[in-house]
Each structure stands twice: as structure tokens, then as C-alpha cells.
Amino acid sequence: MWRHITSNVLTFLVVAVFLLGGVILWGQSSYNAVGPLKEQICLQVPGGSSMRRIAQDLEKEGAVSSASVFRIGADYTDKSSQLKAGSWLIPQGASMAEIADIITRGGASTCGTEVVYRIGVTRSQIQVRELDPATNRFVEKAEFNPAEDAVPTEFREVRAKADTRYRVAIAEGVTSWQIVEGLKAVDVLEGEVAEIPPEGSLAPDSYEVAAGDTREALLERMRRAQDTLLAQAWQNRADGLPLADPYEALILASIIEKETGVAEERGQVASVFVNRLNQGMRLQTDPTVIYGVTKGQGVLGRGLRQSELRAETPWNTYVIDGLPPTPIANPGRASLEAAVNPDQTPYIFFVADGTGGHAFAVTLDEHNANVARWREIEAERAAQEAEENQ
Structure with a gap:
């Protein structure tokens, strides 16, 4: 009798192992398979969020087929503890593995609201714009000249958000003096500029910046970029x-x-x-x-x-x-x-x-x-x- 019981237990264990292996293989396959998302979305990850909460949000948005599989896969790949606050663009059909990588790799937000400080030849402007995930195009929310116009409510609101992105856009043909003067209005930057850089030494381009960056550091990026181009x-x-x-x-x-x-x-x-x-x-x-x-x-x-x-x-x-x-x-x-x-x-x-x-x-x-x-x-x-x- 004991031999019969032992045989049944072993049979059960073998079946359970096979079933468990099948579940694991299925989970791995689901985690790496093309996702169900029909159109790309902008996923907001607030500070202090957990992977469980984000998994639930992703399931509601139709970006993952199973919040549980996503969360387990993130745990298994040691991603859960690396969740980064921000606004992340999730592409159409992204797999769970790809989504986990997007929301844990860090860096500047890839979607959401952006403030652009434009330094032009004749005037400077501040633009508030938001990425429309459906079209992958920015939609302007507000624009004003800081030297002439009242500060719009939209600007004050986005400046108070932790996931707002910032960019300084330098027009071609501006002088070094104009750039330095324009940077004074970029209120997310810090520090004074000791001296105006030599004329022609700064590369006109669009530069991503973060709150607390210094004006001198940004000017040095422009110098290095122009040296490379030249x-x-x-x-x-x-x-x-x-x-x-x-x-x-x-x-x-x-x-x-x-x-x-x-x-x-x-x-x-x-x-x-x-x-x-x-x-x-x-x-x-x-x-x-x-x-x-x-x-x-x-x-x-x-x-x-x-x-x-x-x-x-x-x-x-x-x-x-x-x-x-x-x-x-x-x-x-x-x-x-x-x-x-x-x-x-x-x-x-x-x-x-x-x-x-x-x-x-x-x-x-x-x-x-x-x-x-x-x-x-x-x-x-x-x-x-x-x-x-x-």
C-alpha cells in the first residue's frame, strides 16, 4: 500500500512540476510577447508609486494583458525596485518586458508636458506644450514673451509638477550676447554667467535641461557641440x-x-x-x-x-x-x-x-x-x- 501511495505522490509531483514549468514558460512567453496596446499612450508614474499600482494602471489602459504577469515578470527580472517617476511614452504593441524597461531606465520623461524656452534673433518666448500620444505631435497649451506678457496659468501649473520636462531652444543666427541674455529668463536654470562666450562658439540647437542645472554648464554643452560640428x-x-x-x-x-x-x-x-x-x-x-x-x-x-x-x-x-x-x-x-x-x-x-x-x-x-x-x-x-x- 505504501508503495502505491508513494507512486501516486511521485506521479502527482511530476505532473505538478510539468504544470509549473508550463505556467513559467507561458508567463515568460506572455511577458516577452507583442502587447495588446493599439495606440501608444503616455503613462504617468507619480513619485512613490509601486509596481503593483503601475501594473494595474497598465492593465486598465490596455497596455498589458495581465497585471499579475507584468508584476511577477518585473519582480523576476529585478525591475520592481527600479521604478522611476516621470511620464513615459509606451509604444503601440510594446511587450511587458519593453514596458518594464521603459519605466525603470530613468532619464528625462519621454512624453507629457514640456516647457520650451525659445531664444530667437528678435525675441524670446516660453512655450508650454503637451505630447499627444495618438499623433506623436506636441500640442501648444500656452505661449508668451516673458519680457512683455503676463505669465499664463498653464505655465504656473506645469512648473509646479515634478514630471514636467524642460528644453532650451536656440535659434540659428543668434549672437552669444543674446543667448546669455535669453538664459537669464530660463527660471529652471541656476547661477550667473561669468563672461559672454566668444561669438560663433555656441551651437544653435534644442537642449534638454533639468531644474537646478547651471547656465554655465549649458553653455559648455553648446561649446562642445559647436566644436564638434565645426x-x-x-x-x-x-x-x-x-x-x-x-x-x-x-x-x-x-x-x-x-x-x-x-x-x-x-x-x-x-x-x-x-x-x-x-x-x-x-x-x-x-x-x-x-x-x-x-x-x-x-x-x-x-x-x-x-x-x-x-x-x-x-x-x-x-x-x-x-x-x-x-x-x-x-x-x-x-x-x-x-x-x-x-x-x-x-x-x-x-x-x-x-x-x-x-x-x-x-x-x-x-x-x-x-x-x-x-x-x-x-x-x-x-x-x-x-x-x-x-
């Missing part, structure tokens, strides 16, 4: 350029940046300046004159006077030969690349064409005709503006 551009430069070193390429790129806001024109504008340098002609570009007047501290806000065009400053390319001694702004990647790889054209003249772009010319007669057309456009606009103001 080195890459110079390494891939075309042959036969009238540029002695990377710094001269940086100077030329800054002039290109200030001369055109049309991306497709950068190569043509660069070709005009390169052709002029090769022929020993003066660059005769207004932005260099303006820099000699303002020293990069703000916008001129009016047209240039004839006396300013004739004034001898280190940057006035109407009166000096070759390039000015320093950049006149902080150029972006595209202008750096255009400076060292200009289009191959015969152009040596260009003037505004009324569309936001420029009309290019090879001969002085062609250029004068383009200038005459531009003067006509200016006169028509002035007359229309006067009529509207009556």
Missing part, C-alpha cells in the same frame, strides 16, 4: 577654398547664416562669398556692418545709414578686405556645411527678391536690374502700408 565640417570641406583654417570657416558660416533664412539658398549665398574671396573682391554684406554697429547686443531695428556703410569698423566688409576678424553670430550646422561645401556657381552678386529669398547675378548689369526690381517692390510695399494706415 571639426566635422572642416574635415569634409571641398578643395580649393579661400579659407585658411576652421575659424575662418566659422566666420564665413556666420555671415551666410545672417544673409539668408532660406535653407535652399545657403549653398548659393556661400558660393557668392567664396567667388568674391577668390577674385579679391570685398564681401560687401550688410549683416557685417550691422554687427559693427551693435556688437551683437540686440537688433538694430532700422535700416542702415550711408554713414554706417562707410564707417571703418573691424567688421564692415564694405571697407575691409576679406573676412571680418570674428564671427557675427552663432551659425548652425547647415551654414557651417555650406561655408565649406558651397554650390559651384558663377554668381558674385545677390539681392532680396521680395519672396524672402534672393535674386543672384553674374554681371553688374544683371545685378543692377535685380536691385531695381527690389526697389520697386519696396516702394509698392511702402505705398500699400501708407494706404492701410490712412
Whole structure:
């Protein structure tokens, strides 16, 4: 009898082991399988949350098929104790394993509300926006100029939330002085700036920051980024350029940046300046004159006077030969690349064409005709503006 009982117990244990093994295999398969989420979502993980609570939230959102399997899988892979507070974008069809990795890896939040501090050439703005998980696009919630507008309620609300993301966006063509002044309005940053960085040394880009970061640390990131961009551009430069070193390429790129806001024109504008340098002609570009007047501290806000065009400053390319001694702004990647790889054209003249772009010319007669057309456009606009103001 005892032998029969022992046999039954062993049989039961073997079956139980097989069943347990099957359950484990099923659980592992479910944990790593494609998930049921039909559209990506933004998962909020509040500070102090537990993996059990997040597992339940994920099940309610339809992101996991079983909260229990998700929680057990997270425990088994030692993820439960690594849960990070924040807002995390969960992609469509993400497996439980992938979701566990997303919510435990840390770093900046990948969705939710974001405050963007935009430092532009003519003005700075603060934008509050929120990622729409369904479209993966940001939706603007508020925008204001900190120097002129009242602070909107939406900004105050998101600044009080722990999972709000922050970004500083630097426009191409801003000067170093403008960047430093703009950073003063970035209220999540700390510390003073000891001195304005050299002109052209900062890379215009969008930089993720965190509350408590210092302004000097952000400027150093911009410096390193610009050093990298300039080195890459110079390494891939075309042959036969009238540029002695990377710094001269940086100077030329800054002039290109200030001369055109049309991306497709950068190569043509660069070709005009390169052709002029090769022929020993003066660059005769207004932005260099303006820099000699303002020293990069703000916008001129009016047209240039004839006396300013004739004034001898280190940057006035109407009166000096070759390039000015320093950049006149902080150029972006595209202008750096255009400076060292200009289009191959015969152009040596260009003037505004009324569309936001420029009309290019090879001969002085062609250029004068383009200038005459531009003067006509200016006169028509002035007359229309006067009529509207009556």
C-alpha cells in the first residue's frame, strides 16, 4: 500500500512540476510577447508609486494583458525596485518586458508636458506644450514673451509638477550676447554667467535641461557641440577654398547664416562669398556692418545709414578686405556645411527678391536690374502700408 501511495505522490509531483514549468514558460512567453496596446499612450508614474499600482494602471489602459504577469515578470527580472517617476511614452504593441524597461531606465520623461524656452534673433518666448500620444505631435497649451506678457496659468501649473520636462531652444543666427541674455529668463536654470562666450562658439540647437542645472554648464554643452560640428565640417570641406583654417570657416558660416533664412539658398549665398574671396573682391554684406554697429547686443531695428556703410569698423566688409576678424553670430550646422561645401556657381552678386529669398547675378548689369526690381517692390510695399494706415 505504501508503495502505491508513494507512486501516486511521485506521479502527482511530476505532473505538478510539468504544470509549473508550463505556467513559467507561458508567463515568460506572455511577458516577452507583442502587447495588446493599439495606440501608444503616455503613462504617468507619480513619485512613490509601486509596481503593483503601475501594473494595474497598465492593465486598465490596455497596455498589458495581465497585471499579475507584468508584476511577477518585473519582480523576476529585478525591475520592481527600479521604478522611476516621470511620464513615459509606451509604444503601440510594446511587450511587458519593453514596458518594464521603459519605466525603470530613468532619464528625462519621454512624453507629457514640456516647457520650451525659445531664444530667437528678435525675441524670446516660453512655450508650454503637451505630447499627444495618438499623433506623436506636441500640442501648444500656452505661449508668451516673458519680457512683455503676463505669465499664463498653464505655465504656473506645469512648473509646479515634478514630471514636467524642460528644453532650451536656440535659434540659428543668434549672437552669444543674446543667448546669455535669453538664459537669464530660463527660471529652471541656476547661477550667473561669468563672461559672454566668444561669438560663433555656441551651437544653435534644442537642449534638454533639468531644474537646478547651471547656465554655465549649458553653455559648455553648446561649446562642445559647436566644436564638434565645426571639426566635422572642416574635415569634409571641398578643395580649393579661400579659407585658411576652421575659424575662418566659422566666420564665413556666420555671415551666410545672417544673409539668408532660406535653407535652399545657403549653398548659393556661400558660393557668392567664396567667388568674391577668390577674385579679391570685398564681401560687401550688410549683416557685417550691422554687427559693427551693435556688437551683437540686440537688433538694430532700422535700416542702415550711408554713414554706417562707410564707417571703418573691424567688421564692415564694405571697407575691409576679406573676412571680418570674428564671427557675427552663432551659425548652425547647415551654414557651417555650406561655408565649406558651397554650390559651384558663377554668381558674385545677390539681392532680396521680395519672396524672402534672393535674386543672384553674374554681371553688374544683371545685378543692377535685380536691385531695381527690389526697389520697386519696396516702394509698392511702402505705398500699400501708407494706404492701410490712412
